[in-house]
Amino acid sequence: MTPEVLSLSNNVPLFLASMLVKILAVFVVVILIVAYATWVERKVIGHMQTRLGPMRTGWHGLLQPIADGLKLFFKEDIIPSEASKVPFLLAPMMILVPAFITVAVVPFGPDLVIGDYIISQQITDLNVGILYILAMAGLGVYGIVLAGWASNSKYSLLGGIRSSAQMVSYELAAGLSIIAVFMLSETLSLRGIVSAQMGPLWGSISFLPNWYIFSQPLAFGLFVICGLAEINRTPFDLPEAETELVSGFCTEYSSMKYALFFMAEYANMVVISAIAATLFLGGWHGPFPGAINLLLKVFAFMFFFIWLRATFPRVRYDQLMTMGWKVFIPLSLANIVLTGIVVVILQ
Amino acid sequence: MFREFAKGLSITFKHLLPGHSTTVQYPTEKLKPSDRFRGLHRLVPTQDREKCVACYLCPTVCPAKCITVESAENEKGEKYPRVYKIDLLRCIFCGYCVEACPVEAIEMTGTYELANYKREDFEFTKERLLK
Ligand code: SF4
Ligand code: SF4
Numbered sequence: 498m499t500p501e502v503l504s505l506s507n508n509v510p511l512f513l514a515s516m517l518v519k520i521l522a523v524f525v526v527v528i529l530i531v532a533y534a535t536w537v538e539r540k541v542i543g544h545m546q547t548r549l550g551p552m553r554t555g556w557h558g559l560l561q562p563i564a565d566g567l568k569l570f571f572k573e574d575i576i577p578s579e580a581s582k583v584p585f586l587l588a589p590m591m592i593l594v595p596a597f598i599t600v601a602v603v604p605f606g607p608d609l610v611i612g613d614y615i616i617s618q619q620i621t622d623l624n625v626g627i628l629y630i631l632a633m634a635g636l637g638v639y640g641i642v643l644a645g646w647a648s649n650s651k652y653s654l655l656g657g658i659r660s661s662a663q664m665v666s667y668e669l670a671a672g673l674s675i676i677a678v679f680m681l682s683e684t685l686s687l688r689g690i691v692s693a694q695m696g697p698l699w700g701s702i703s704f705l706p707n708w709y710i711f712s713q714p715l716a717f718g719l720f721v722i723c724g725l726a727e728i729n730r731t732p733f734d735l736p737e738a739e740t741e742l743v744s745g746f747c748t749e750y751s752s753m754k755y756a757l758f759f760m761a762e763y764a765n766m767v768v769i770s771a772i773a774a775t776l777f778l779g780g781w782h783g784p785f786p787g788a789i790n791l792l793l794k795v796f797a798f799m800f801f802f803i804w805l806r807a808t809f810p811r812v813r814y815d816q817l818m819t820m821g822w823k824v825f826i827p828l829s830l831a832n833i834v835l836t837g838i839v840v841v842i843l844q
Numbered sequence: 845m846f847r848e849f850a851k852g853l854s855i856t857f858k859h860l861l862p863g864h865s866t867t868v869q870y871p872t873e874k875l876k877p878s879d880r881f882r883g884l885h886r887l888v889p890t891q892d893r894e895k896c897v898a899c900y901l902c903p904t905v906c907p908a909k910c911i912t913v914e915s916a917e918n919e920k921g922e923k924y925p926r927v928y929k930i931d932l933l934r935c936i937f938c939g940y941c942v943e944a945c946p947v948e949a950i951e952m953t954g955t956y957e958l959a960n961y962k963r964e965d966f967e968f969t970k971e972r973l974l975k
Contacts, residue, residue: 543867544860544865545856546859547859548867808856809852
């Protein structure tokens with residue numbers, strides 16, 4: 498019997514079990530990366546600034562994330578008396594959840610054949626995968642506005658509004674820069690995009706893979722920069738701007754709720770890295786078996802983001818907005834037109 | 845612009861390579877303060893007593909007014925400080941007291957670990973300063 502694709506129609510219990518395993522695996526991996534990204538970030542930035550970073554808890558501070566987690570659990574949890582309680586409590590989750598559900602459409606390895614069934618290493622393959630990612634990325638903004646509004650603090654409100662303006666502007670540019678990718682691959686499914694990047698570059702240059710970073714270098718750069726701004730990473734971490742806004746939309750948050758914002762920042766970093774790797778760097782393709790390639794690419798991106806943070810100062814808000822609207826959006830539009838022309842000529 | 849970006853990134857990357865970190869793991873690893881460092885005071889002892897002759901020059905010169913001296917005379921008719929106290933919470937470690945002393949009875953040491961839990965513990969009496 499030839500193996501068939503496992504789905505709800507041919508083996509319900511096995512399908513559900515495989516789903517559960519995949520979801521758990523992805524969740525655990527993302528949580529682990531998030532926890533240890535905080536450690537890596539402190540270590541790498543420490544060394545880049547000729548310090549050591551954490552050294553006390555465990556070998557070279559390796560147990561620091563666990564200690565931090567414990568500490569955050571036991572800290573006093575304050576809700577401002579005039580805050581709107583329900584939105585105030587919901588906001589951190591509204592930011593964290595979209596980050597986690599975005600990973601659902603990222604393929605992390607080739608199809609496995611187990612027994613009579615083909616099981617894909619991807620939680621689900623939506624045929625509108627990219628649209629789903631853009632939609633979910635857009636949800637994070639609600640959490641930020643909600644947090645700013647519900648805190649009943651002027652700093653938080655201003656911070657929230659400012660951050661949402663930033664996130665929405667850069668989402669546009671990030672979204673536009675992706676369009677060039679699915680013009681080339683002619684599909685919106687992430688798995689389709691990954692398989693479109695197989696084989697040698699442009700079908701002829703054998704020593705390079707057909708990754709879209711080579712066909713779309715401008716889109717790649719734009720996506721990485723705009724993605725960085727959209728997830729509020731340094732040098733675009735204006736929501737936190739301590740100098741003028743005392744950490745902005747999360748000023749009034751403490752203890753575990755604050756930690757959720759923190760986790761969301763790192764989870765978003767993982768997500769942006771994973772999407773960038775999938776769209777431009779061939780996803781799980783590479784010299785190593787399966788998911789390890791994707792992990793390595795994600796780590797490379799995360800390292801690059803941390804490296805940026807250690808090097809560049811934060812941009813000013815008007816610079817940020819000018820850059821987004823007057824540079825990145827026109828550039829990505831021009832890239833789309835160019836790609837369109839090239840695609841039509843090649844046909 | 846890109847040249848500058850690349851330059852900045854390369855500088856931070858170079859620091860990442862081993863051997864650049866200058867951190868001292870403080871409680872386990874300590875640096876020796878220089879000889880001119882002004883830390884905790886010390887009253888210099890002579891044979892059987894402190895060298896101080898209770899001349900009141902140091903409390904007079906002290907800008908923080910944190911030295912308390914009360915003079916008395918011993919059996920041999922020599923003046924000595926019955927009470928000598930420095931309130932380290934107010935001291936600014938300027939070293940004027942050391943410069944003012946005509947008999948070099950007070951000096952400053954390299955001790956810098958002066959943290960304490962209670963205000964009283966910052967009152968350095970004669971006995972503590974003689975150690
Ligand atoms: S060091 Fe300066 S402030 Fe301190 S006791 Fe001496 S004179 Fe006073
Ligand atoms: S100046 Fe010297 S001798 Fe005079 S009281 Fe102070 S420590 Fe004693």
